[in-house]
Amino acid sequence: VITGGHYDVDCRLEDPDGVVLYKEMKKQYDSFTFTASRNGTYKFCFSNEFSTFTHKTVYFDFQVGEDPPLFPSENRVTALTQMESACVSIHEALKSVIDYQTHFRLREAQGRSRAEDLNTRVAYWSIGEAIILLVVSIGQVFLLKSFFSDKRTTTTRVGS
Numbered sequence: 295v296i297t298g299g300h301y302d303v304d305c306r307l308e309d310p311d312g313v314v315l316y317k318e319m320k321k322q323y324d325s326f327t328f329t330a331s332r333n334g335t336y337k338f339c340f341s342n343e344f345s346t347f348t349h350k351t352v353y354f355d356f357q358v359g360e361d362p363p364l365f366p367s368e369n370r371v372t373a374l375t376q377m378e379s380a381c382v383s384i385h386e387a388l389k390s391v392i393d394y395q396t397h398f399r400l401r402e403a404q405g406r407s408r409a410e411d412l413n414t415r416v417a418y419w420s421i422g423e424a425i426i427l428l429v430v431s432i433g434q435v436f437l438l439k440s441f442f443s444d445k446r447t448t449t450t451r452v453g454s
Contacts, residue, residue, distance in 0.1 A: 295322050296400055297407040298350030304341035310334025353400055
């Protein structure tokens with residue numbers, strides 16, 4: 295979960311027969327790996343049932359199947375040359391770098407969302423303070439004005 299609420303959501307994964315393969319409640323981050331036992335349509339559902347007033351943004355990533363071989367002749371029986379083995383290790387390292395970049399981009403998006411929410415709240419608080427300051431200053435002007443103005447009093451004589 296990138297943004298929204300307490301950063302948690304329910305998740306469920308079902309196979310084509312409707313058998314639940316994965317079910318977690320109130321998770322912010324998780325990883326699930328499985329090998330499909332049969333062909334068909336697998337269903338997944340993210341639920342925000344316990345927090346219906348809060349909209350959430352969810353990121354998910356599918357990795358289907360194996361990577362194609364780096365070299366067309368990689369399935370051979372002979373050992374890889376030093377250059378080929380270096381290319382394979384560099385390729386694996388770059389895949390882990392991609393995973394780290396994705397993770398840090400998600401964290402950056404989460405932090406940006408939190409900062410924008412805080413900025414909005416500070417703006418509303420500042421507008422409220424400005425209105426209160428304006429009302430209090432106008433009230434003080436009228437109060438001071440009443441101290442220096444002459445009050446006209448009328449006196450009546452009851453006579454004899």
